[in-house]
Amino acid sequence: MSPLVIHLASGNAHKAAEFQRLAEVAALPLRIVAAVRMPAVVEDTGTFPGNARKKAAALRAVLPPDAWVLADDSGLCVDALGGAPGVESAYYSGPAGDPAANLAKLVEVMRPVPEGRRGAHFVCVLVLLGPGGLERLAEEHCAGTLRREPAGGGGFGYDPLFVPTGFERTYAELDAAEKNKISHRARAFAALARWLKGKSATQGSVV
DSSP, rough: OOEEEEEESSSOHHHHHHOOOOHHHHTTHHHHHHHHOOOOOOSSSEEEEEHHHHHHHHHTTTTTTTTTTEEEEEEEGGGTTTOHHHHGGGGOOOEEEEEEEHHHHHHHHHHHHOTOOEEEEEEEEEEEGGGGGEEEEEEEEEEEESSSSOOOSSTTTTTGGGEEEOOOSOGGGHHHHHHHHHHHHOOOOOOOHHHHHHHHHHHHHOO
């Protein structure tokens, strides 16, 4: 049977590859493809679920009605900054959405914050849209702390600064197998995977 194609509401190839690995970990016959022409979306809802739904709807509007769409809205919430950058994580350094500039800004902003007050957590909200008005939402977190300087060459975004609880290495220093067991995105996708498998078991036609 051909894998179910799910269109990711993002042109980010790194995210598409990460979701594809998560699908393989979950033993789901899925093919996650990044949007070739993702419509422009103003992420102005002020919430992770609202932004994810907005991105999913925007891509769904330019695809066939039976297409499956997956949207991800994620961010880093820093305790000492009152939850910032939060939903503005992708644009923390300005409207250009430059990941390197975002990371550099966070390093500088957090420089005076002492150890013991550098707690943070990643949030991931996934919205899956399917035929017939189907919608499923999953939200998960991963708690940790922030290093003073970035470390590691893997991952993307704020990964080189974030050390998940129970680890001494950053997200960017973990290999893909390790990260895909504990990350916010992995946990949210696992919740969707359980739902997809349950739906397939009862209806026999989803995946």
